[in-house]
Amino acid sequence: MEYTAIQNVYNVWETKNKITRPAKKELFFEVIEQMANLFTAGSFYYFIFNLEQLEMELVHQDVKKVLGVEPEKLTVNKLLSLLHPEDLDRLHEKEAKAADFLLNKITKNDIPFYKVVYLMRLKHAGGTYKTILHQAVTLVVSEDGKIQKVLHIHTDVSYLNMQVDHRISFISNKRPSFYSLDTDDKFQPLKNNCKQQLTGRETEILQKMAEGKDINSIASELFISPHTVKTHKKNILRKSGCNNITEVVARCVREGAI
Numbered sequence: 001m002e003y004t005a006i007q008n009v010y011n012v013w014e015t016k017n018k019i020t021r022p023a024k025k026e027l028f029f030e031v032i033e034q035m036a037n038l039f040t041a042g043s044f045y046y047f048i049f050n051l052e053q054l055e056m057e058l059v060h061q062d063v064k065k066v067l068g069v070e071p072e073k074l075t076v077n078k079l080l081s082l083l084h085p086e087d088l089d090r091l092h093e094k095e096a097k098a099a100d101f102l103l104n105k106i107t108k109n110d111i112p113f114y115k116v117v118y119l120m121r122l123k124h125a126g127g128t129y130k131t132i133l134h135q136a137v138t139l140v141v142s143e144d145g146k147i148q149k150v151l152h153i154h155t156d157v158s159y160l161n162m163q164v165d166h167r168i169s170f171i172s173n174k175r176p177s178f179y180s181l182d183t184d185d186k187f188q189p190l191k192n193n194c195k196q197q198l199t200g201r202e203t204e205i206l207q208k209m210a211e212g213k214d215i216n217s218i219a220s221e222l223f224i225s226p227h228t229v230k231t232h233k234k235n236i237l238r239k240s241g242c243n244n245i246t247e248v249v250a251r252c253v254r255e256g257a258i
Contacts, residue, residue: 008092068125084121194257
């Protein structure tokens, strides 16, 4: 069963994104860690996935902290084997959806503007499953318009108690974003997303709450009163329609708002 699920994922990569004219441009590795820090809301590691060779490159050392795996031992097969069986069985559907969007729904020039986001569970060396926010952004597009190298960033969001589903988002700061799509959904931008609902100040306060800071600490950092922070909190809950801040944080993390 696991072999079949893994082969389904490889089939998506090898058929839908077959590279015939690879780009020759070298990556600027010194900017990778700076980019990774912009995509995270917790402990994370990253790696570059070479889709021409179907191999990992530049695996970040903090994979040891997140998954208990030595960087040099993290291969594509190893990572897939750590996936929760339910997530592995559906992974090829999400990857096919991503390939369809990036290769068929947008232009070649727009591919690097989007990050692909979904949730999954990976098994720690200690035996427990971690809830991981998977984010991937294309670094190199081949000359024939295929995805050649991708920066993958895996953030441990277990502390948010997010429900893992099999939805996928395509998020961009410069192009229309598509949030929380089922694999069968049409590509239609979600109008009421976190970025549009919350003000800059509300987003800032929510970010600090996501970091575990209490109302008094946030008030002190932002030079405002605790009462003002509480008012913002109420407004955040009202606008989002969520029952508590943890639920709002989970939603906004998924949508790339914080």
